[in-house]
Amino acid sequence: MSAPEAVVSRRLVDATTSLGAGPIVSRLDGTRHADAASLLDRMGWDGGASPLRPGDPRAVAFLGRVSHHLLRGAARSHPELVALGYFLRPTELERLLADRAGRTAPDTVVVPRGLVFHVPPANVDTIFVYSWALSLLAGNANVVRLSDRTDGAAARALVDAVRLAAAEADPVVARTQALVGYGHDDAVTAALSEACDVRVLWGGDAAVHRLRGFPLAPGARELTFPDRFSLAVIGAAGYLALDADGRDRLAAGLFNDAYWFDQAACASPRLVVLVGDDAACAATDADLWLRLAATVDRRAYRVETGTAIDKRVATVGLALDGLACAVRWCSNEVVVVDVGAAGFSRVHAGAGTFQVLRLPTLDALVPLLGRRDQTLTHAGLGADELTGLARLLNGRGVDRMVPVGQALTFAAVWDGEDLFEAFVRRVTVRPA
Amino acid sequence: MSAVAAGPDAATATATATAALDLPDLGAWFAAEPFSVPQADKERALLADLNRLTAHHRRACAPYARVLDAFGHGDGAATSVAGVPMLPVRAFKTHRLASVPDDEVFKTLTSSGTTGAAVSRILLDKGAAALQTKALAHTMRAVLGRDRLPMLLADSAAIVKDRRSFSARGAGVLGMMPFGRDHVFALDADMRLDEAAVRGFLERHGNAPFLVFGFTFMVWLHLYEPARAAGLDLSNGTLVHSGGWKTMVDRAVDPATFRRRLRDDTGLTRMHNFYGMVEQIGSVFLEGPEGDGTLYPPSFADVVVRDPATWEEAAVGQVGVIEVVSALPTSYPGHALLTEDLGVVEGVDDGPAWRGKRFRVLGRVPKAEVRGCSDTVTVPR
Numbered sequence: 001m002s003a004p005e006a007v008v009s010r011r012l013v014d015a016t017t018s019l020g021a022g023p024i025v026s027r028l029d030g031t032r033h034a035d036a037a038s039l040l041d042r043m044g045w046d047g048g049a050s051p052l053r054p055g056d057p058r059a060v061a062f063l064g065r066v067s068h069h070l071l072r073g074a075a076r077s078h079p080e081l082v083a084l085g086y087f088l089r090p091t092e093l094e095r096l097l098a099d100r101a102g103r104t105a106p107d108t109v110v111v112p113r114g115l116v117f118h119v120p121p122a123n124v125d126t127i128f129v130y131s132w133a134l135s136l137l138a139g140n141a142n143v144v145r146l147s148d149r150t151d152g153a154a155a156r157a158l159v160d161a162v163r164l165a166a167a168e169a170d171p172v173v174a175r176t177q178a179l180v181g182y183g184h185d186d187a188v189t190a191a192l193s194e195a196c197d198v199r200v201l202w203g204g205d206a207a208v209h210r211l212r213g214f215p216l217a218p219g220a221r222e223l224t225f226p227d228r229f230s231l232a233v234i235g236a237a238g239y240l241a242l243d244a245d246g247r248d249r250l251a252a253g254l255f256n257d258a259y260w261f262d263q264a265a266c267a268s269p270r271l272v273v274l275v276g277d278d279a280a281c282a283a284t285d286a287d288l289w290l291r292l293a294a295t296v297d298r299r300a301y302r303v304e305t306g307t308a309i310d311k312r313v314a315t316v317g318l319a320l321d322g323l324a325c326a327v328r329w330c331s332n333e334v335v336v337v338d339v340g341a342a343g344f345s346r347v348h349a350g351a352g353t354f355q356v357l358r359l360p361t362l363d364a365l366v367p368l369l370g371r372r373d374q375t376l377t378h379a380g381l382g383a384d385e386l387t388g389l390a391r392l393l394n395g396r397g398v399d400r401m402v403p404v405g406q407a408l409t410f411a412a413v414w415d416g417e418d419l420f421e422a423f424v425r426r427v428t429v430r431p432a
Numbered sequence: 433m434s435a436v437a438a439g440p441d442a443a444t445a446t447a448t449a450t451a452a453l454d455l456p457d458l459g460a461w462f463a464a465e466p467f468s469v470p471q472a473d474k475e476r477a478l479l480a481d482l483n484r485l486t487a488h489h490r491r492a493c494a495p496y497a498r499v500l501d502a503f504g505h506g507d508g509a510a511t512s513v514a515g516v517p518m519l520p521v522r523a524f525k526t527h528r529l530a531s532v533p534d535d536e537v538f539k540t541l542t543s544s545g546t547t548g549a550a551v552s553r554i555l556l557d558k559g560a561a562a563l564q565t566k567a568l569a570h571t572m573r574a575v576l577g578r579d580r581l582p583m584l585l586a587d588s589a590a591i592v593k594d595r596r597s598f599s600a601r602g603a604g605v606l607g608m609m610p611f612g613r614d615h616v617f618a619l620d621a622d623m624r625l626d627e628a629a630v631r632g633f634l635e636r637h638g639n640a641p642f643l644v645f646g647f648t649f650m651v652w653l654h655l656y657e658p659a660r661a662a663g664l665d666l667s668n669g670t671l672v673h674s675g676g677w678k679t680m681v682d683r684a685v686d687p688a689t690f691r692r693r694l695r696d697d698t699g700l701t702r703m704h705n706f707y708g709m710v711e712q713i714g715s716v717f718l719e720g721p722e723g724d725g726t727l728y729p730p731s732f733a734d735v736v737v738r739d740p741a742t743w744e745e746a747a748v749g750q751v752g753v754i755e756v757v758s759a760l761p762t763s764y765p766g767h768a769l770l771t772e773d774l775g776v777v778e779g780v781d782d783g784p785a786w787r788g789k790r791f792r793v794l795g796r797v798p799k800a801e802v803r804g805c806s807d808t809v810t811v812p813r
Binding site: 303304305306307308309310312313315316317318319320321322324325326327329332 | 495496498499501502503504519520522523526527529740741753770772774797798799800
């Protein structure tokens with residue numbers, strides 16, 4: 001353990017022994033609370049107004065310090081934390097706020113919702129910060145429940161960065177923002193659900209179902225991010241028109257989209273659709289996987305034996321189910337499954353498993369998509385074609401269409417929801 | 433297997449029945465003594481049987497045929513045992529795979545499952561079920577001799593009471609009981625040594641050869657420890673035990689320690705560990721009499737250790753993922769299975785007493801870290 005980590009851990013231990021007992025543990029200072037009521041009490045939360053305002057400079061300053069610690073510390077060895085660090089830079093946040101302010105009518109006063117309760121997914125280390133940061137920027141008090149399983153190296157680096165920033169932050173910010181853990185305690189979940197103004201549930205479907213069992217107050221609202229599926233769509237003619245450099249850049253973009261979180265992020269493409277005539281699709285297919293495999297090699301990405309076995313099980317399963325026409329096992333890292341008229345599977349197969357579907361036209365994609373489908377990354381397709389597709393879909397599915405390489409770029413509009421918007425209330429004030 | 437003499441009527445009957453389905457003539461496998469067939473002869477005969485089984489299951493099990501087609505295995509025969517197409521063992525947890533019609537399914541074997549985990553289902557018709565029993569008997573003869581000996585079970589009678597909900601332990605105990613007689617369960621319902629029962633057993637049978645069977649951790653925790661404390665003498669016993677060394681290694685008891693302590697403290701010297709799995713009937717890999725932990729495949733089965741990077745067969749001495757092959761799975765496509773265990777072949781035909789591949793099981797392939805928002809592992813474990 002490095003010196004700073006050891007210091008932080010000692011502080012945590014000291015804090016734990018001197019600051020109360022109970023099932024709820026603060027991940028920031030080790031304080032323990034017997035129940036939700038005492039946690040909220042310590043936060044100064046009485047169900048009234050938040051002490052922060054939307055765009056509060058104290059909040060921006062705090063998030064700026066989080067960004068600073070992420071970009072300078074151990075976080076640098078985790079690309080997803082670097083991306084988060086960039087998102088939280090004061091200039092970025094100011095720009096987001098200015099954009100929102102510009103779209104606010106003169107008769108509207110924007111205020112926080114109040115208390116927001118976040119339940120992030122257990123195994124995606126960093127995603128909670130995005131929703132928490134936007135909620136804080138909106139002026140809310142926040143309770144974020146971190147699972148005990150959130151303990152990867154990236155998660156720990158992240159919590160350390162937040163902890164350091166909290167120590168430097170304005171006391172009002174430090175007091176009203178709680179990152180906590182608390183085993184299996186339904187009473188706490190029930191109480192926090194009852195007390196909050198907004199509840200944010202991340203997936204999967206089973207977690208959302210379970211947590212929806214805990215009622216919200218009648219005026220409260222909920223945001224859910226359940227199981228999602230994403231795909232890449234490549235116009236074959238457009239691909240073939242690219243020169244070698246262009247194709248290599250595309251392969252690099254696809255690598256980033258797919259392999260960063262071992263293809264487990266909601267926005268990671270697991271299906272690749274080639275659009276064009278037979279010859280163009282065949283030529284694109286023959287070229288694309290070779291370039292992707294070369295990129296995988298260059299980046300020295302390797303799957304563990306356990307993962308390779310998982311991929312075998314998954315692809316054999318696709319064959320047993322009659323969905324896989326052919327399984328092309330290029331390597332443990334790149335497995336391509338040809339799917340066709342029988343459909344494709346939205347079950348996550350494993351790091352570097354790509355179902356491939358060939359369609360004659362983009363419109364043919366419409367009936368195959370649904371509510372589960374989130375991100376469509378594209379290459380070789382024009383703006384009009386994409387807008388046309390979005391209109392044809394008309395809400396059937398797909399929340400965002402972005403170029404290949406940008407699948408994992410978090411944006412304030414996520415899953416079709418403007419998060420910042422969800423975290424504020426717009427009060428209409430019309431004088432006489 | 434033309435080189436060995438077959439027993440008359442039974443072998444002919446089996447041959448006639450299986451020839452009708454173009455299945456291998458399995459009776460021939462039981463004619464030779466277990467662990468006596470040189471590797472080259474075994475591989476030649478086994479390859480022929482495995483190829484016939486691949487063709488049989490392709491015809492009889494449509495989902496299996498889809499896997500062969502999707503992975504590019506044509507109709508042609510494999511030219512080596514390692515070339516026979518394999519299924520991952522977990523396929524039997526996620527899918528119901530049968531090469532016989534439903535009304536011919538006689539018995540369904542299931543693996544034990546921890547709560548919530550999917551369970552393997554292995555479908556046997558009458559012929560396959562009979563083969564399984566015959567195969568186990570044939571293999572065990574090598575260590576138990578031809579007579580049925582008095583048997584001490586390192587478990588509690590409770591484990592076999594409820595016929596409807598079986599754990600692997602229950603199935604294992606029930607499977608082994610036919611090899612012994614005058615059975616005594618060494619543990620009471622609270623998993624404590626029933627000292628009176630064991631002393632009674634030893635008074636009646638302890639001065640002549642007897643059998644002890646149990647799962648490795650059960651034998652260690654619930655038989656060895658109390659037997660040592662009570663000063664019991666197990667020196668005429670032959671112990672057959674299974675179940676993996678993981679929990680034992682967590683307690684710092686490796687195979688050598690296990691063997692030494694049992695010998696020193698209870699007099700027990702004849703011990704045979706075995707490795708097997710419900711997904712491949714009859715595949716019981718037994719520890720050789722030299723007792724160094726290396727295992728040998730029975731007559732009609734074999735192991736192929738595979739390099740996990742390339743999936744090619746690993747060299748002798750190279751650690752890889754264990755594949756098991758067997759001529760017995762006729763009612764379900766289980767004749768070539770990739771396990772989730774790591775192992776290494778240490779030698780071939782070079783054992784002091786037994787022929788064939790000598791290998792070691794090193795433990796489970798480590799579980800991959802699950803990433804992503806989903807709270808369920810979508811590929812069931």
